[in-house]
Amino acid sequence: MTNTTLHSGAIEANFDGLVGPTHNYAGLAHGNVASARNAALPSNPREAALQGLGKMRALSALGLAQGVLPPQERPHIPTLKALGFTGKDPEVLAKAAREAPGLLAAVSSASSMWTANAATVSPSADCADGKLHFTPANLASHLHRSLEPATTARALAATFADAQHFAHHAPLPATPAMGDEGAANHTRLCTEYGAAGVELFIYGQGSDAEPKPQKYPARQTRAACEAVARLHGLQAARTVHHQQAPAVIDAGVFHNDVIAVGNRELLFFHEQAFVDAPALQRRVQATLPGACFVQVPERDVSVADAVSSYLFNSQLICVPGTLGHTLVVAQECAENPKVWACIQRLIAEPSCPINAVQVFDLRQSMHNGGGPACLRLRIVLTPAERAAVNTQSWITAEKADALETWVKAHYRDRLVFADLADPALLDESRTALDRLTQLLGLGSIYDFQR
Secondary structure, eight states: OOOOOOOTTOEEEEEEEOOOTTOOOOOOOTTOHHHHHTTTOOBOHHHHHHHHHHHHHHHHHTTOOEEEEOOOOSSOHHHHHHTTOOSSHHHHHHHHHHHOHHHHHHHTOOGGGOGGGTEEEEOGGGBTTSSEEEEEOOOTTOHHHHTSHHHHHHHHHHHSOOTTTEEEOOOOOOSGGGOOOGGGGEEEEOSSTTSOOEEEEEESBOOTTSOOOSSSOOOOBHHHHHHHHHHTTBOGGGEEEEEBOHHHHHTTOOSGGGTEEEETTEEEEETTSBTTHHHHHHHHHHHOTTOEEEEEOTTTSOHHHHHHHTTTSSEEEOOTTOOSEEEEEEHHHHHSHHHHHHHHHHHHOTTOSEEEEEEEOOHHHHTTTOOTTTTEEEEEEOHHHHHHSOGGGBOOHHHHHHHHHHHHHHOOSOBOGGGGGOHHHHHHHHHHHHHHHHHHTOOSOSGGGO
């Protein structure tokens, strides 16, 4: 069966991840250049959470639908116990810090803040059964991220609970062959949000005959992309699987959203982002003739500058009441002369659909390798689906005020690795998350609450 319904009034909402109380710089993500560069520096969880909330508040004030997703329980004691550490929680932490500090770092990571990796989401206009589909990413490539899917699934199920509108799938099997990094390697192009679109899945690892990166692993497999497309009931004619260039993975482009971003009819990308970019454009335009492509050449912005500034890890948004697209970038873009000059040229060009820019200070996230696009999960919602979303998950001025007060009451302003073994941090984190589930009306989604 094919779903051909045009959903009038559909919008694209952004659901950002709240930064967790244990936000720290442990350098856990192999292939993430920024994460490795800032490993072991002191972090500021309070500032990180407030910076993220500032972006959410600002986009909501622009008239965009802005939601929030919760952080995860960290340090995750159940994982340490499953790996053989025994005793009461303080003893488990002490043993892990002494015997396996790498494991302690992994179970303390606040990486769920990057909700672009939370799941792949397909709008109801694209799915055969007319429902909006979610598949949590298995994040199998790194231990610290592989701990997230179970709680992510609970959070999504609590936020999008109405089975009449929402379909939730289990994560794919957590094997290298099915490595799935969620929406960070997926985008959707369409003429309008409520119309059937083209779902674009970008993979790093395909067949044995396809080129492979040599320095860093390819986290997303084509097999995983194809499995998600089947689960969501997508039309083959409106689904494109295409390979990311191995050379850019080796340059630190660990996800496609570090080198390309799309919104509505527009795909904005670096010329070295894909294997055979012209072929990708032809495939998309065969189904979506109105698709628009803005390619940035290497001579204007090098891959290295794109990675350090996260130019393409920006958000593309359509602000209500305005024409064209607005680029939401990190402060680092404004501080890189070549990147900023490129943005200004794009905005000044009458034929370019990008005609405005918004700049945000997200340094705490950027130092760990995540920019504006990493922090959000895009979800297209019809009016009926929007009404079915957990009402307390939407960001309003009042909700932002309440969450900022919550952060200031529960978060530390300095964290180093040694603090991860502090039983007081565990207690602080659990107290904070218990209160958060009440603020957001999510119920008992955490292991310590169950």
